[in-house]
Amino acid sequence: MAGIKALISLSFGGAIGLMFLMLGCALPEYNKYWPLFVLFFYILSPIPYYIGRRVVDDTTDAASSACKELAIFLTTGIVVSAFGLPIIFARAQLIQWGACSLVLTGNVIIFATILGFFMVFGTNDDFSWQQW
Structure with a gap:
């Protein structure tokens, strides 16, 4: 049951992050899709x-490898x-700074969701993404 709760919360986070990205594009005062x-x-x-995870063998005692790094x-x-692309777009005046801030907020949420996915489903414990 813990895997289902994690999956639902991760999809909610992804949806919120994409909502901020779409708001930065589609609001009438911004109206640019860059x-x-x-x-x-x-x-x-x-x-x-x-x-990197596929190539590196995790059974070795080395704390790190060149491929992993x-x-x-x-x-x-x-x-x-x-994070840099929306800032460059805003500096080049392709988008407004308000749209840039919405996109950066969406970036934070989406990348936190991706990190959360790897933290929850990246280990081979009781549940993993492979069971889905």
Whole structure:
């Protein structure tokens, strides 16, 4: 039952984050859809971690490996780019600063949801995402 509660709360967080992103795009005073390019970063952010986890054998006693560190570095670059893109759009006056703040709020919520997913379903304990 704990897995279902976690899944429901994570989907609620994802929906709230996407709502802020859509508000930053579709409100009548903003009405520009440039911030939707941030969706690419949402899709790309977990990929290095999945590849790194698949390649690295977790049975070794090493606390870290080069592949794991590279995956963390690439994920960090993707997340920072997701926060930087709306700021660059606002500085270039493609979007307004209010839309930028809504998109940044959505970024915080979405990336917290992705982190929560990996914390809840990333371990191989009693329940995991593999059972779904």
